[in-house]
Amino acid sequence: xxxxxxxxxxxxxxxxxxxxxxxxxxxxxxxxxxxxxxxxxxxxxxxxxxxxxxxxxxxxxxxxxxxxxxxxxxxxxxxxxxxxxxxxxxxxxxxxxxxxxxxxxxxxxxxxxxxxxxxxxxxxxxxxxxxxxxxxxxxxxxxxxxxxxxxxxxxxxxxxxxxxxxxxxxxxxxxxxxxxxxxxxxxxxxxxxxxxxxxxxxxxxxxxxxxxxxxxxxxxxxxxxxxxxxxxxxxxxxxxxxx
Numbered sequence: 001x002x003x004x005x006x007x008x009x010x011x012x013x014x015x016x017x018x019x020x021x022x023x024x025x026x027x028x029x030x031x032x033x034x035x036x037x038x039x040x041x042x043x044x045x046x047x048x049x050x051x052x053x054x055x056x057x058x059x060x061x062x063x064x065x066x067x068x069x070x071x072x073x074x075x076x077x078x079x080x081x082x083x084x085x086x087x088x089x090x091x092x093x094x095x096x097x098x099x100x101x102x103x104x105x106x107x108x109x110x111x112x113x114x115x116x117x118x119x120x121x122x123x124x125x126x127x128x129x130x131x132x133x134x135x136x137x138x139x140x141x142x143x144x145x146x147x148x149x150x151x152x153x154x155x156x157x158x159x160x161x162x163x164x165x166x167x168x169x170x171x172x173x174x175x176x177x178x179x180x181x182x183x184x185x186x187x188x189x190x191x192x193x194x195x196x197x198x199x200x201x202x203x204x205x206x207x208x209x210x211x212x213x214x215x216x217x218x219x220x221x222x223x224x225x226x227x228x229x230x231x232x233x234x235x236x237x238x239x240x241x242x243x
Contacts, residue, residue: 010122011096012054013131016138018047018219019054026075030067044220054135058095088143096136107146111154 012019022039031038034055039048055061060071070091077084098121099106104113115129124132134155140147211233214226 009057011132012135014050085144092143109148110150
């Protein structure tokens with residue numbers, strides 16, 4: 001897709017959850033214009049900007065930010081699964097036509113092959129490329145488009161071609177561990193008969209390992225909820241360790 005200035009618009013790299021939540025909250029009456037006054041209360045400036053870019057790429061709004069018939073059709077499909085899948089299928093195959101062109105079968109492509117198709121068409125940095133592909137595959141899933149198991153397995157395991165996401169998760173895990181240790185040292189009462197901070201119980205350790213790993217790609221709203229939930233979990237763990 002090309003903008004009025006002749007520059008190619010990049011494929012969506014906003015969180016697919018942000019996109020899906022936006023579509024889900026649309027009612028039968030779609031606003032005459034999808035501008036900041038409409039989505040500003042729901043999204044931060046950066047997330048909103050990325051969402052608007054995605055809507056333009058997918059031909060859901062025009063250059064005047066007015067909804068297209070396709071967006072209205074998608075909004076009206078709320079509650080009608082088959083119709084919604086049909087509309088999303090049309091959106092995916094039209095907007096990502098380059099994916100389905102050529103002799104390669106997308107259903108059997110590897111991650112590297114699919115990434116090459118994106119990079120041959122758009123100037124994407126490694127981390128942005130990963131986000132673009134992730135959005136495409138999540139959209140394809142909702143659109144009922146068969147996906148390559150060699151790629152879906154890659155995303156489910158949390159790995160991408162550059163390893164960026166894996167590194168980010170490891171870094172975040174180390175940061176969370178340091179934060180947990182700092183809070184424990186600061187807030188946990190030290191027993192009178194020892195200089196050591198009480199160890200967390202195996203149950204508490206299991207709770208921490210089960211807690212979702214922080215993802216920088218989340219929307220600001222999700223990030224705030226994660227921090228709030230993590231803080232509440234730590235308060236409960238520390239309260240038990242003080243007993």
